[in-house]
Amino acid sequence: MFRYLIRRILWAVLLFIVITFVTFVIFFMGPNDPARAQCGGDQAQPACLKLVTEHYGLDKPIYVQYWRFFKRLVFQQNLGHSYATGQSINQAIGKAAPVTASLVFGGAILWMIMGLLIGVYSALKPRSLLDRTAMVFVLIGISAHPVWIGLIFEYLFGVKLKWTPIANYANFFGAPKDSGLPGGPWQWFYHMILPWCTFAILFAALYARMIRANVMETLNEDFVRTARAKGAPERRVLFSHVLRNALLPVVTMLGMDIGVALGGAIFTETVYQLPGLGRSLIIGVQSNDFATVQGVVVFATIAILLFNLIVDVLYAWIDPRIRLT
């Protein structure tokens, strides 16, 4: 267990260095000129360009720039300032991250609940009406793009039925005073329902299908027959013998998919105008704001690596075969 963990942590550190470096190189070689961006684009004054170039060391070789960036990141946890607005990127991310976290974790919980319910139920009653209906839902979920689903939901539940707001975010801990914006847990929940559903539907569909297959396969295992031969009631067979084994691979998948899902969050945030990391990223790209884009990528990388580490620990904890190696 200990060796396994050390190995995973070393991997995470290595991945972190590689990913930040690769992003750095990509943006460094890209066709943008950060100094010009900061000095007002085409009307940039030479004096301004010179100042900015010197200040940020933009004329230094790439490894020197990377090293500066890396030092600042690791020792000061500082992602620098936006080239476009001059704002602290740490602050910008501090505002955007909770929005994305709400979306991704709320969505993940929703997709797991839906995936489990549909997957397990249809595995227990294969070819029943519910199983068939569920599989149609799965097919839709897998083949529809989140933007399309988002727009449909928005139109149907927001515009037509007026059940939910059609856009914007409400802060969980209450909106800033005098802002006139909605806030508090209920408003937060109310504003997030549609984004969650939109975000979760693809993965709920994928997971329902995967869980169905896993449960059906596990039901045929010899140890399940052993449990029945012992005289265990079906409920017990399901909960203490089938599910834990069937869900092992799901935990690994979850670790991998959170990263993919974070990418999908960009679409959802755009449709519902949520001020999250995805939006920051898009605005950053549009305004040639290399520093912000890189800040978001680095932050997301750290988040995914940390999450994967948590999943690895969780996996080792529930699978004794790993725990002991």
Added chain:
Amino acid sequence: MALLEVKDLRTSFHTEDGIVGAVDGVSFSLEKGETLGIVGESGSGKSVTCLTIMGLNAKRNTVSSGEALWKGKNLLDMKPRELRDVRGNEISMIFQDPMTSLNPVQTIGNQLIEAVQLHRDVSQRVARARAVELLKAVGIPRAEGRIDDYPHQFSGGMRQRVMIAMALINDPDLLIADEPTTALDVTTQAQIINLMKRLQEDFGSAIIFITHDLGVVAETADDVLVMYAARVVEHADVDQLFGRPQHPYTWGLMGSLPRLETDLDRLIQIPGQPPSLLRPPAGCRFHPRCPHVMEVCKTTVPELVPTQRDPEHLQACHLDEETKDREAAKLLEATMAKAG
């Protein structure tokens, strides 16, 4: 009243290719403390017979009929609740493959304790003590220390011992062992067989012992059931069966019985393959492979009837008894000669 009385048991699976009649009219009865051996080639329906008795066939696409009277009550139409009280408590079962028969994510201790607590209202501590006791009885070294280990930390032979411990933990009246040694290497096989023989005396459960190995049957069983292509072809007590076998299929099995001293001779096998149960041959199902085949065998199903000499010795073959006795005597002589 017999402990278990099986009458005309039939099970068929409705598959995409058609109906597989895996068990076709099997009857036998078993007294308290008695050991019944069931032998037959692969696919002859031995496992399905036992799974049907235990109600462990997959529900889907499976049709069973007949009776399996357990202490007078038919297991085939018991309510799930009643059946659960019998399983693992009065009748327990050991399976062929110990590598996959234990839950990989639970300690063996928890799996043993579960078996106790499903049927007895006892504390965790008591159940655990019982588990340790059984692990010791089946010869797991340092049982107290190993009880919290997971299945993957045990070898195949040790896992089969754990399975045996689990099967015996509630002192069942009947233990069904479905080829408990097939998946193990030869040395371990011998150890497990010896263990089973010892436990047979200590626990006094009746046993149904399924195996390919006639040698094991000769050592352990009181009664023997020979199955071929879903049917019983011969049923006799062990001395009768080995002393005066009455069915050409049984002769074939005995001819292929491996002798350690002359291991090369084990290559004498019954020629041909067992038939498909989707479209079994008409008449006697063994006729396409039978060296003594007659015209009648191809059309008429031989009934399972007593021999003239012994009403307890049942056989299903059209040959006349004189010929059969002569063939049996020849076979015995040959085996004796082979054994030296």
